[in-house]
Amino acid sequence: MVSQEVAPREKRELQQAEERTEAGKFFNPYADIHENERAVIVSLEVPGVDKSSVDIQLVKGVLTVKGTVDAAKYASLRSIYSEYDVGSYVRTFAVSPKIDASAISATITDGVLRIELPKSKEALARRIAVS
Amino acid sequence: MVIRARDPFASLLGLQRSMENVMGSDWFGGRTSGSGVFPLVNVFSDGDDFVVVAELPGVKKEDLDIQVRGDTARIRGKKTIAYDESASVHRRERAAGEFDRTVQLPDQIDVAKVNAEYRDGVLTLRLPRAESAKPRTVAIN
Numbered sequence: 001m002v003s004q005e006v007a008p009r010e011k012r013e014l015q016q017a018e019e020r021t022e023a024g025k026f027f028n029p030y031a032d033i034h035e036n037e038r039a040v041i042v043s044l045e046v047p048g049v050d051k052s053s054v055d056i057q058l059v060k061g062v063l064t065v066k067g068t069v070d071a072a073k074y075a076s077l078r079s080i081y082s083e084y085d086v087g088s089y090v091r092t093f094a095v096s097p098k099i100d101a102s103a104i105s106a107t108i109t110d111g112v113l114r115i116e117l118p119k120s121k122e123a124l125a126r127r128i129a130v131s
Numbered sequence: 132m133v134i135r136a137r138d139p140f141a142s143l144l145g146l147q148r149s150m151e152n153v154m155g156s157d158w159f160g161g162r163t164s165g166s167g168v169f170p171l172v173n174v175f176s177d178g179d180d181f182v183v184v185a186e187l188p189g190v191k192k193e194d195l196d197i198q199v200r201g202d203t204a205r206i207r208g209k210k211t212i213a214y215d216e217s218a219s220v221h222r223r224e225r226a227a228g229e230f231d232r233t234v235q236l237p238d239q240i241d242v243a244k245v246n247a248e249y250r251d252g253v254l255t256l257r258l259p260r261a262e263s264a265k266p267r268t269v270a271i272n
Binding site: 004005006007008009030031032033034035036037040041043045046047048049050074076077078079080081082083084086108110111112 | 148149152167168169170171172173174175176177181182184186187188189190191192210212214215217218219220221222223224225226227228229230237249250251252253
């Protein structure tokens with residue numbers, strides 16, 4: 001169903017407790033989270049980020065996703081009209097302990113980063129047959 | 132079965148929003164025109180070329196349609212987000228739908244030399260200025 005028109009949205013600039021020392025702007029990417037029987041899947045919109053500039057870390061149950069955008073290719077160009085800002089993306093998620101940290105995988109296609117967080121074996125629902 | 136009445140305010144707000152979108156686009160202004168306001172664009176100039184950049188995360192290359200005529204470039208397409216039906220959704224922030232935007236450039240474009248590139252969800256259009264639109268230096272006798 002695609003009858004609705006997409007509305008433009010302003011990027012949300014990152015609001016974080018700790019301050020950044022890196023140069024450049026950081027944005028909070030839009031994300032969808034959904035869950036199926038096997039895994040929790042996070043999809044983030046990170047346009048301009050390629051495979052090699054994604055950094056995903058899971059430390060103490062906190063998943064930090066960082067996508068760096070190389071703004072260098074715009075440096076030689078002269079801006080004549082601008083509607084959006086270019087910057088890198090950072091977002092953190094608290095991950096349930098039921099997730100199998102060793103089996104997390106990620107793919108990136110057309111600027112959408114898809115992170116699959118598989119549930120650990122213990123967390124998978126087991127069907128018990130009645131004898 | 133419970134039949135829920137449609138929220139009259141929801142449709143009213145929807146109407147207001149789409150009107151604001153039309154007003155927000157420079158439809159009545161000079162630079163850009165078109166029925167839609169998505170995607171947002173940045174326009175650069177690189178020598179005699181115009182470079183139009185738009186972020187379209189989640190849009191497939193084959194769902195994009197680019198048209199160039201005179202001094203306008205049209206970006207049209209659709210964005211679809213599909214998840215398997217068995218999945219339960221925890222959070223939905225991404226938006227899907229159709230879009231159609233026309234960007235008007237300050238000069239005529241050499242339509243034959245336009246180059247479009249779509250990578251990592253970013254569309255880059257390189258639109259060279261038409262020969263007739265390039266300034267010519269006149270030697271003084």
